Amino acid sequence: MLLSSVILVLREVLEAAVLVSVLLALAHNVRLRNHWLWYALPLSGLCVLAYSRSLGTLTAALDGAGQEVTNASLQGAVFLLILPILCLCTAFPLSGQRRLLAGFMTLAVTFAIVRECAEIQIYVQAFAAAGDQATAVWAGSGLGAGIGLSAGVLVYATLRALVPATSRRACLVALGLIGAGMVMQATMLLEQVDWLPHQAPLWDSSGLVSEQSFLGELLYAVLGYEATPGALQVVLYGGSLAVAVAAVAVGWKWRVSRETTA
Numbered sequence: 001m002l003l004s005s006v007i008l009v010l011r012e013v014l015e016a017a018v019l020v021s022v023l024l025a026l027a028h029n030v031r032l033r034n035h036w037l038w039y040a041l042p043l044s045g046l047c048v049l050a051y052s053r054s055l056g057t058l059t060a061a062l063d064g065a066g067q068e069v070t071n072a073s074l075q076g077a078v079f080l081l082i083l084p085i086l087c088l089c090t091a092f093p094l095s096g097q098r099r100l101l102a103g104f105m106t107l108a109v110t111f112a113i114v115r116e117c118a119e120i121q122i123y124v125q126a127f128a129a130a131g132d133q134a135t136a137v138w139a140g141s142g143l144g145a146g147i148g149l150s151a152g153v154l155v156y157a158t159l160r161a162l163v164p165a166t167s168r169r170a171c172l173v174a175l176g177l178i179g180a181g182m183v184m185q186a187t188m189l190l191e192q193v194d195w196l197p198h199q200a201p202l203w204d205s206s207g208l209v210s211e212q213s214f215l216g217e218l219l220y221a222v223l224g225y226e227a228t229p230g231a232l233q234v235v236l237y238g239g240s241l242a243v244a245v246a247a248v249a250v251g252w253k254w255r256v257s258r259e260t261t262a
Helices: 002-029 034-055 055-064 064-090 099-129 131-161 164-192 214-223 233-262
Strands: none
Touching: 002 034, 002 064, 002 099, 002 131, 002 164, 002 214, 002 233, 034 099, 034 164, 064 099, 064 131, 064 164, 064 233, 099 131, 131 164, 164 214
């Protein structure tokens, strides 16, 4: 139970921590103050509380698919918010779009934290209620959270250590991959409740990296790794990456046109 708690909580915390770290590094790169994060944290706390209190209603909604659909919607929302962030940060230097960018970052972090914290809360409440497992669950959860946050700090420090131009490119690539991973996870959730059709896998990479392995769990958390993806999953993942690239292209075109007319 201790190891299971470590892996589950680490997986959930790592996804949000990496996203926050990349956004923080990107904000520093485009000279945006971090006040957006201080708005996102209390807002996330309020939303997590509201989510937990309405969990029973959500679970029963949509013929029992309410929780999965809600989580998939949160992940889809994060991806949609990442797109304008990619566009605006590619168009750097910013002029009158700083508040808009800060708003997108605030909402993206809020939705991501709500999604991950809700999963952790459900797990802890379910297993910590059993007296003989409570100690292992709490200890494992604390350890997993600590490792996840430490990994986020390491990602932030690594991105900050790069030269500005390279750091910005790395952040944009990371955001695109994180966003596509969110779409992949949302697709799998909707397949679980039959909102999307199940399809035969196109390949099986379990021999290389098993989904049940520690590395597989981490890759799932950050990049939405799936060892046996169906055609729909592959198409949506590839389409998400293509849309992210298009958002960067729009931002670059905007920047070039602005420099030309200046």
